Amino acid sequence: MSTRSRSCSCSRPKCSDFGLGGVSPSVYVTTQCPMHYGVYLAYRILITLYLLGYFLYVFIVSVRPGGPYGGYFFIYLTNWGYILMLVYQICALWNIIVYAAFMKPAGWTSDDVPWYFFHRGQWLLFNMYASVAILLSLLYWGALYVPGTVDLYYDINFHTLNGIVALIEIFLSAMVIRLLHFIYPFMFAVAYVVFAGIYYAAGGTDEEGNPSIYSILDFGANPGLAAGLAIGAVVVVVVVHILIVWGLHKLKVLIFDRCCPSCFPNENVENRDPVELEGDSQELKV
Structure with a gap:
């Protein structure tokens, strides 16, 4: 494989x-920098079990009778974000388990992943x-954090760890991040805003009886501010x-391209020169 700069072979968005296509599925079971599958699998298992265990603990404590949230656990954006992170980690763990436990022992290479x-x-x-x-990490610690109001360990897990894990994933995984994939977090944000609006219109309250999920998102008292x-x-x-997300991904591509050209396996077609792809087209099984 040529070691020409992949970072300079970017094409205009189309x-x-x-x-969600145009790359080999092998990027979902490999790291950007070559790593033993046992190590990668161990990372996936540990992070998923920890996140799942802490979520179940918080959920059970929160919704039990007399708990801090009761039945209001699922109205908060922070909890939506944590659940989204957890489902992603479970999905990523499933993919690497399927490859490491079934495909790799059968003699499949990463190029063979369907x-x-x-x-x-x-x-x-x-x-x-x-x-x-x-965004949740930056927003919470930059604008919403009030010392002593919430357990620090909870704050670290629900308002810090999620952002840190996201940054780790950007640099660790070989997964491609596209500029135009902003549409997906955009859709998630719109979905929550629509939910918050419907929840208010339906007379929903928080666990303390306030007519809004967040005080700054009160469509009744301050509709202009809430909408803005x-x-x-x-x-x-x-x-x-x-x-941040796409920018750090491109920075990762630049760093690894300069320091570790071998960290761009054949299967990561989006980070490779189109001329190279023509020569390798028979090797890619997508």
């Missing part, structure tokens, strides 16, 4: 870039999760995807 539903599911979930997680913040949040999540 309509097909909104979709497309199936969970590959696109992992890609879709990551595009939604990463931007939302980073809702629109602003939708715009900002797109900016986060472009400047």
Whole structure:
């Protein structure tokens, strides 16, 4: 494989870039920098079990009689974001288990991995999760955090760990991040804003009886402010995807291209020169 700069072979965004295709499914079971599958699998298992265990603990404690949230656990954006992260990690773990436990022992190489539903599911979930997680972390610690009001360990897990894990995934995984995939976190943000509006219109309250999920999102007392913040949040999540998620992905490509050309396996077709792809077209099984 040629070691020419992949970072300079970027093409202009096209309509097909909104979709979830055009790359080999092997990128969902490999890391950007070569790593033993046992190590990668161990990472996936540990992070997924920890996130799942802590989520179940918080959920059970929160919704039990006398708990802090009761039946209101699912109205908060933070919890939506954590659940999204957890589902992504479960999907990513499933994909690597299927490959490491069944395909690899059967003699399959990473080039032989076929497309199936969970590959696109992992890609879709990551595009939604990463931007939302980073935005939630920045927004909470930058504007909403009040010392002593919430357990610090909870804050770290629900308002910090999600953003840190997203950054780790950007640099660790060989998964491609596209500029036009801002549409997915945009759709997630719109979905929550619509939910919040419907919830308010239907007379929903928070666990303390307040007529809004968040005080700054009170469509009754401050409809203009609430609408402005809702629109602003939708715009900002797109900016986060472009400047941070996609930007860090391109930085990763640049760094690995300069320092470790072998970290661009044949299967990562989106980060390779089109001339190279023509010569390797028979090797890719997508």
